[in-house]
Amino acid sequence: xxxxxxxLSIEKLMYKLSASVVYALLSAVALNLFFQPGxxxxxxxxxxxxxxxxxxxxxxxxxxxxxxxxxxLNLPLLVLAWLKIxxxxxxxxxxxxxLSSIFIHIIPxxxxxxxxxxxxxxxxxxxxxxxxxxxxSGISSGGTDIVSLYIRKKTGRQVGNxxxxxxxxxxxxxxxxxxxxxxxxxxxxxxxxxxVTDAIYTKQRKMQATIITKHPVEITxxxxxxxxxxxxxxxxxxxxxxxxxxxxxxxxxxxxxxxxFKYIMKEVxxxxxxxxxxxxxxLGRFIEDDN
Numbered sequence: 478x479x480x481x482x483x484x485l486s487i488e489k490l491m492y493k494l495s496a497s498v499v500y501a502l503l504s505a506v507a508l509n510l511f512f513q514p515g516x517x518x519x520x521x522x523x524x525x526x527x528x529x530x531x532x533x534x535x536x537x538x539x540x541x542x543x544x545x546x547x548x549x550l551n552l553p554l555l556v557l558a559w560l561k562i563x564x565x566x567x568x569x570x571x572x573x574x575x576l577s578s579i580f581i582h583i584i585p586x587x588x589x590x591x592x593x594x595x596x597x598x599x600x601x602x603x604x605x606x607x608x609x610x611x612x613x614s615g616i617s618s619g620g621t622d623i624v625s626l627y628i629r630k631k632t633g634r635q636v637g638n639x640x641x642x643x644x645x646x647x648x649x650x651x652x653x654x655x656x657x658x659x660x661x662x663x664x665x666x667x668x669x670x671x672x673v674t675d676a677i678y679t680k681q682r683k684m685q686a687t688i689i690t691k692h693p694v695e696i697t698x699x700x701x702x703x704x705x706x707x708x709x710x711x712x713x714x715x716x717x718x719x720x721x722x723x724x725x726x727x728x729x730x731x732x733x734x735x736x737x738f739k740y741i742m743k744e745v746x747x748x749x750x751x752x753x754x755x756x757x758x759x760l761g762r763f764i765e766d767d768n
Contacts, residue, residue: 492614493569493572493614493615493616494572496610496611496614496615496616497569497572497573497576497611497616498576499607499610499611500573500576500577500607500608500610500611500616500618501573501576501577501579501580501607502580502607503603503604503606503607503610504523504577504580504581504604504607504608504618505577505580505581505584506584506603507519507600507601507603507604507607508523508527508543508581508600508604509581509584509585509586509587510584510586510587510589510600511589511596511597511599511600511603512527512596512600512604512666513527513543513586514586514587514588514589514590514591514596515590515591515592515593515595515596515597515600515662516593516651516655516659516662517593517596517597517600517651517659517662517663517666518647518648518650518651518659518663518666519600519601519604519663519666519667519670520604520643520644520647520666520667520670520671521618521620521621521622521643521644522547522550522551522554522618522619522620522621523543523547523604523620524644524647524663525550525620525643525647526543526546526547526550527543527546528647528650528651528654529541529546529550530542530543530546531654532654533546535654542581542582543581544578544579544581544582545578545582547574547577547578547581548574548575548578550620551574551619551620554619554620554623554624555567555570555571555574555619555623557623557624557627558570558623558626558627561627562623562626562627566617566626569615569616569617570616570617570618570619570622570623573611573616573617573618573619574618574619577618593658593659593662594662594665596662596666597662597663597665597666597669598665598666598669600666601665601666601667601668601669601670601673602669602670602673604666604670604673605669605670605671605672605673605674605676605677606673606674606677608670608674608678609673609674609675609676609677609678610677610678612674612677612678613677613678621643644667647663648660648663648664648667651663682731682732682755682756683729683730683731683732683756683757683758683759684729684730684731684732684735684753684754684755684756684757685727685728685729685753685754685757686726686727686728686729686730686738686751686752686753687725687726687727687751687752687753687754688725688726688727688728688742688749688750688751689714689723689724689725689726689749689750689751690723690724690726690746690748690749690750691723691724691746691748691749692745692746692749693710693712693724693726695745695746696708696726696741696742696745696746696749697710697726699741699744699745700728700738700741703737703741704730704734704737704738704741706728706729706730706734707728708726708727708728709726709727709728710724710725710726711724711725711726711727712724729757729759732755735753
């Protein structure tokens with residue numbers, strides 16, 4: 478592990494560390510100011526940690542803190558990530574999970590309102606903002622993210638059904654423990670959280686850029702070097718009005734890379750004609766950096 482840490486870029490490590498702090502703070506606020514006081518369960522491993530904490534009080538008459546159950550549930554998944562996904566990814570995830578547990582433990586639980594609907598909505602929004610920012614910064618909060626990445630790495634398939642099944646079990650247990658109305662409160666917070674996450678996290682949104690240029694070699698090299706994106710080249714395209722022969726370049730980027738893409742175009746060929754189509758579907762090989 479020490480050798481892996483030594484090979485990490487200090488600048489990149491500090492960037493991801495700051496993202497981990499932001500996620501940890503927002504998740505702790507969502508949990509201790511909204512979810513726990515409102516008896517609302519979050520999604521994923523955090524919701525499961527809440528369930529174990531509740532059961533510990535009901536069955537053992539001893540309240541095990543959510544911070545402890547959250548960390549314990551993540552430990553075997555972190556071992557899986559270290560062995561099967563990647564050491565660098567695991568280090569970032571360990572930092573994020575540790576900071577989350579610390580913030581959840583030190584920030585006191587406070588009831589802002591007893592209304593479970595308000596707690597569900599605002600808790601989901603805060604948690605969704607934290608998850609979206611973490612994903613946008615290229616870090617993982619652990620839990621079901623690790624399982625999903627492992628299965629995707631082994632099979633190449635998206636595994637959204639795992640999250641749906643996992644969250645379905647959580648809301649059912651919420652109904653059993655607190656009453657069926659709380660199942661719907663938990664569904665509400667999961668829905669709000671997912672909407673806010675999608676609004677912030679743009680990496681999964683693909684964009685197709687069509688570039689008409691007189692400098693195809695320079696643009697292609699820049700896109701390879703700075704965005705690590707492939708380019709399809711169509712030579713000898715003729716303008717319908719000017720009859721000038723130019724080259725068409727076609728590439729796929731993520732929305733998170735769009736600002737960098739605009740900077741590259743402005744720097745390499747500011748006179749190029751660029752058309753961008755949003756939210757395109759991609760079949761086949763498209764590299765996404767999980768680290």
